[in-house]
Amino acid sequence: MPIAEKPMRADAIRNRAKIVDAAYEQIASHGVDVGMDEIATAAGVAVGTLYRHFPTKTDLVAAIVEHYVDAAATDAEASLARVQTGGSRAADELVEYIRRVGDSSADHVAVKSTARSLGVEPHPDTSAAARVEAALAGLVVQGQADGDIRPEITVDDLFLLMTTAPVNQAVEVRERWLQLVLPGITTH
Amino acid sequence: MPIAEKPMRADAIRNRAKIVDAAYEQIASHGVDVGMDEIATAAGVAVGTLYRHFPTKTDLVAAIVEHYVDAAATDAEASLARVQTGGSRAADELVEYIRRVGDSSADHVAVKSTARSLGVEPHPDTSAAARVEAALAGLVVQGQADGDIRPEITVDDLFLLMTTAPVNQAVEVRERWLQLVLPGITTH
Amino acid sequence: MPIAEKPMRADAIRNRAKIVDAAYEQIASHGVDVGMDEIATAAGVAVGTLYRHFPTKTDLVAAIVEHYVDAAATDAEASLARVQTGGSRAADELVEYIRRVGDSSADHVAVKSTARSLGVEPHPDTSAAARVEAALAGLVVQGQADGDIRPEITVDDLFLLMTTAPVNQAVEVRERWLQLVLPGITTH
Amino acid sequence: MPIAEKPMRADAIRNRAKIVDAAYEQIASHGVDVGMDEIATAAGVAVGTLYRHFPTKTDLVAAIVEHYVDAAATDAEASLARVQTGGSRAADELVEYIRRVGDSSADHVAVKSTARSLGVEPHPDTSAAARVEAALAGLVVQGQADGDIRPEITVDDLFLLMTTAPVNQAVEVRERWLQLVLPGITTH
DNA sequence: GATGAATGAGTGTTCATTCAT
DNA sequence: TATGAATGAACACTCATTCAT
Numbered sequence: 162m163p164i165a166e167k168p169m170r171a172d173a174i175r176n177r178a179k180i181v182d183a184a185y186e187q188i189a190s191h192g193v194d195v196g197m198d199e200i201a202t203a204a205g206v207a208v209g210t211l212y213r214h215f216p217t218k219t220d221l222v223a224a225i226v227e228h229y230v231d232a233a234a235t236d237a238e239a240s241l242a243r244v245q246t247g248g249s250r251a252a253d254e255l256v257e258y259i260r261r262v263g264d265s266s267a268d269h270v271a272v273k274s275t276a277r278s279l280g281v282e283p284h285p286d287t288s289a290a291a292r293v294e295a296a297l298a299g300l301v302v303q304g305q306a307d308g309d310i311r312p313e314i315t316v317d318d319l320f321l322l323m324t325t326a327p328v329n330q331a332v333e334v335r336e337r338w339l340q341l342v343l344p345g346i347t348t349h
Numbered sequence: 350m351p352i353a354e355k356p357m358r359a360d361a362i363r364n365r366a367k368i369v370d371a372a373y374e375q376i377a378s379h380g381v382d383v384g385m386d387e388i389a390t391a392a393g394v395a396v397g398t399l400y401r402h403f404p405t406k407t408d409l410v411a412a413i414v415e416h417y418v419d420a421a422a423t424d425a426e427a428s429l430a431r432v433q434t435g436g437s438r439a440a441d442e443l444v445e446y447i448r449r450v451g452d453s454s455a456d457h458v459a460v461k462s463t464a465r466s467l468g469v470e471p472h473p474d475t476s477a478a479a480r481v482e483a484a485l486a487g488l489v490v491q492g493q494a495d496g497d498i499r500p501e502i503t504v505d506d507l508f509l510l511m512t513t514a515p516v517n518q519a520v521e522v523r524e525r526w527l528q529l530v531l532p533g534i535t536t537h
Numbered sequence: 538m539p540i541a542e543k544p545m546r547a548d549a550i551r552n553r554a555k556i557v558d559a560a561y562e563q564i565a566s567h568g569v570d571v572g573m574d575e576i577a578t579a580a581g582v583a584v585g586t587l588y589r590h591f592p593t594k595t596d597l598v599a600a601i602v603e604h605y606v607d608a609a610a611t612d613a614e615a616s617l618a619r620v621q622t623g624g625s626r627a628a629d630e631l632v633e634y635i636r637r638v639g640d641s642s643a644d645h646v647a648v649k650s651t652a653r654s655l656g657v658e659p660h661p662d663t664s665a666a667a668r669v670e671a672a673l674a675g676l677v678v679q680g681q682a683d684g685d686i687r688p689e690i691t692v693d694d695l696f697l698l699m700t701t702a703p704v705n706q707a708v709e710v711r712e713r714w715l716q717l718v719l720p721g722i723t724t725h
Numbered sequence: 726m727p728i729a730e731k732p733m734r735a736d737a738i739r740n741r742a743k744i745v746d747a748a749y750e751q752i753a754s755h756g757v758d759v760g761m762d763e764i765a766t767a768a769g770v771a772v773g774t775l776y777r778h779f780p781t782k783t784d785l786v787a788a789i790v791e792h793y794v795d796a797a798a799t800d801a802e803a804s805l806a807r808v809q810t811g812g813s814r815a816a817d818e819l820v821e822y823i824r825r826v827g828d829s830s831a832d833h834v835a836v837k838s839t840a841r842s843l844g845v846e847p848h849p850d851t852s853a854a855a856r857v858e859a860a861l862a863g864l865v866v867q868g869q870a871d872g873d874i875r876p877e878i879t880v881d882d883l884f885l886l887m888t889t890a891p892v893n894q895a896v897e898v899r900e901r902w903l904q905l906v907l908p909g910i911t912t913h
Numbered sequence: 914g915a916t917g918a919a920t921g922a923g924t925g926t927t928c929a930t931t932c933a934t
Numbered sequence: 935t936a937t938g939a940a941t942g943a944a945c946a947c948t949c950a951t952t953c954a955t
Contacts, residue, residue, distance in 0.1 A: 172914090173914080176915090194949095196948080196949055196950080197949075197950060197951080198917095198949080198950095201917095206915080206916090207915065207916045207917055208916085208917070208950090208951085209914090209915060209916055209917065209952090209953085210914080210915055210916075212950090212951070212952085213914075213915080216951095217950085217951090218950065218951095318525065318529055321515065321522065321525065321526055321529065322526075322529060324515070325513045325514065325515050325526065326513065327509065327512070327513050334509065337506065337509065338509055338510075338513065340533070341506055341509065341510060341530070341533040341534070342529070342530060342533055343533065344532040344533040345528070345529040345530055345531065345532040345533055346529070358933095358934070358937095358938080358939070359934090360933080360934080360939075360940090361938090361939060361940095364939080364940085382924095384923075384924065384925080385924080385925060385926080386923095386924085386925090394940075394941085395940060395941045395942055396925090396926085396941085396942070397926095397927085397928085397939090397940060397941055397942065398939075398940050398941070400925090400926065400927080401938095401939065401940075402939095404926090405925085405926090406924095406925065406926095546916095546917080546954095546955070547955090548918075548919090548954080548955080549917090549918060549919095552918080552919085570945090572944070572945060572946080573945080573946060573947080574944095574945085574946090582919075582920085583919065583920045583921055584920085584921070584946090584947080584948095585918090585919060585920055585921065585947095585948085585949085586918075586919050586920070588946090588947065588948080589917095589918065589919075590918095592947090593946085593947090594946065594947090694901065694905055697891065697898065697901065697902055698902075698905060700891070701889045701890065701891050701902065702889065703885065703888070703889050710885065713882065713885065714885055714886075714889065716909070717882055717885065717886060717906065717909040717910070718905070718906060718909055719909065720908040720909040721904070721905040721906055721907065721908040721909055722905070736935095737935085740936095758928095760927080760928055760929080761928075761929060761930080762928080762929095762938095765938095770936080770937085771936060771937045771938050772929090772930085772937085772938070773931090773932085773935090773936060773937055773938065774935085774936055774937075776929090776930070776931085777935075777936080780930095781929085781930085782929065782930090
């Protein structure tokens with residue numbers, strides 16, 4: 162039963178979003194070591210405001226990761242939906258999904274390493290993470306029912322592979338990695 | 350025409366070794382951002398000494414990486430030797446080698462990311478790196494001749510996988526990763 | 538079109554002044570090599586504050602020099618004013634001015650050499666420097682019209698002498714130097 | 726009555742000379758802040774050797790200054806000799822001497838400021854300084870007897886002017902300075 | 914609530930000097 | 935005695951965080 166939180170003021174919400182976006186952008190393009198001032202400037206607010214929303218740099222990064230996971234969750238759910246409506250095959254969606262996750266991280270080099278370097282848990286117990294898990298589970302089960310995915314594969318296996326994907330490398334490298342890794346997942 | 354380098358003094362050699370060891374240890378356990386002072390203290394020398402041996406933090410990290418690659422090279426050559434003397438099967442040695450590399454890095458969390466974060470080339474054109482490459486090439490060729498390794502596999506593929514191995518995870522996780530990845534390399 | 542600069546906060550202005558004063562004092566009495574920390578302490582602020590106002594030691598010294606030149610400009614203009622209102626003779630004012638500049642620098646040994654050693658231009662194209670030049674030019678012209686100043690003397694000549702004055706010596710020495718140098722400027 | 730000092734070994738003397746030369750060169754061209762290591766390297770010895778000869782950087786600089794004063798002394802004595810043999814007029818020699826001192830320092834920018842910045846007395850009580858003084862005294866007296874030099878001028882006056890000469894400026898500037906300063910010394 | 918000035922511990926690095934070889 | 939490796943205090947500068955306005 163959630164504690165009733167006073168709703169944020171409209172401009173505070175707007176600021177929060179601006180900050181997360183700017184921080185994402187800055188950290189992605191200049192690495193974890195961008196200063197808080199730089200992030201604040203990029204977000205068009207003062208440092209103080211930034212600290213009002215995120216008491217710690219770590220908190221800010223955690224928010225970014227959550228943001229990122231959230232997008233991934235929405236993506237995964239869309240994949241599952243396409244399968245469930247008969248629009249496509251589960252295994253194909255799974256492969257495409259892994260590829261897309263790698264691609265999107267690739268544009269934003271440092272986010273993952275950032276998260277780790279600041280001790281942010283890779284899989285925070287967010288609802289977003291849970292949503293990814295649920296959607297992928299759906300795809301795996303269906304893929305196995307189709308006989309396309311190896312029966313012993315679990316969602317954790319997929320997480321393991323995705324968290325070790327060579328995100329900050331050229332497309333060809335990422336594609337080659339996918340080809341190397343696929344036989345361990347699929348049945349053919 | 351050999352370059353006439355004056356041999357280092359005995360104590361200087363000892364210090365250099367102490368420094369590399371301590372730096373390895375410190376960076377591995379506390380991340381790249383350990384201070385040079387901390388490293389020096391851990392090595393039992395003064396900062397100045399550290400800087401006499403490595404004019405820059407980057408130089409120090411490069412030396413550590415080289416040290417690490419060197420060990421990996423010796424290991425790979427031993428594997429190849431065992432195969433060439435008929436002592437064991439190339440594919441088996443390859444798998445074991447990958448596992449060992451993961452194990453050894455595992456104790457020392459951050460070294461690889463460290464190297465990258467400081468702009469140290471992952472594969473500096475060291476003789477050590479060349480040695481690893483040569484030995485692994487030998488294993489791959491033999492494994493393919495044996496029909497154990499997929500014909501399209503190259504040494505670069507192995508590097509790709511090894512550099513994305515989940516080094517900083519528990520044994521079981523690393524083992525699971527190996528099982529997921531193996532089908533992409535071997536023929537069975 | 539005036540550049541819209543947000544006015545500094547009152548306390549920031551106060552701090553800036555405190556810093557310039559303290560830096561002047563410290564550098565003057567202990568030489569250029571006083572640490573920034575020492576200057577900060579003397580100013581009663583933390584180093585960070587010092588760096589917020591002057592991003593570089595060189596910037597700080599430049600500010601000090603400007604401060605100093607500014608005072609000299611005001612002084613020179615006062616001299617010229619006295620002459621123009623008929624209150625005194627141009628040549629006398631000139632001599633007194635040179636003496637005063639020597640005196641004021643004398644308390645603060647190293648400022649000039651400091652400026653030079655940090656690569657700060659001796660005559661930055663500040664309005665202050667221009668003001669000194671204009672006022673001295675006025676005095677020189679009038680002194681020549683009076684027949685007191687040698688006709689070939691220029692403002693640059695005065696600068697040359699003033700920048701070579703023995704600022705860090707005892708009064709008597711400085712006075713003797715003035716007597717040695719005067720015949721080259723005046724007609725008697 | 727000097728204490729009998731054990732004569733230096735031949736190679737020690739050679740080293741001392743090499744060091745002073747190298748130090749002169751280095752400090753002149755790179756400023757006071759050249760490291761002792763750099764000086765030692767330039768002199769072809771190890772730092773330890775340098776420190777055996779000069780226990781302190783200040784001592785080394787003092788030695789350089791003495792070296793410089795020594796050359797100036799020889800020069801001054803030659804001037805005096807030319808006057809005494811009737812070869813030239815004292816006042817002319819004096820002016821030329823001042824010009825030469827400025828010139829020679831000019832090649833070696835930082836030496837004087839160096840000396841001062843390290844707290845080396847400008848007129849160490851060396852025999853060399855005494856020789857300069859004696860020779861200049863001879864020139865002054867003769868110049869005054871000739872009616873060319875103002876009667877109130879002393880050797881100290883000359884020192885005062887020479888130590889304030891704009892040594893590190895272009896020839897034209899130095900020449901202009903000389904013209905400005907001459908009327909204070911001569912009778913015409 | 915937002916601002917941005919102030920804080921101060923910490924960083925990598927230098928260099929005069931000492932001392933074991 | 936000469937060597938050059940070791941020392942360590944000092945330096946200019948940074949940046950996450952706090953707090954007066």
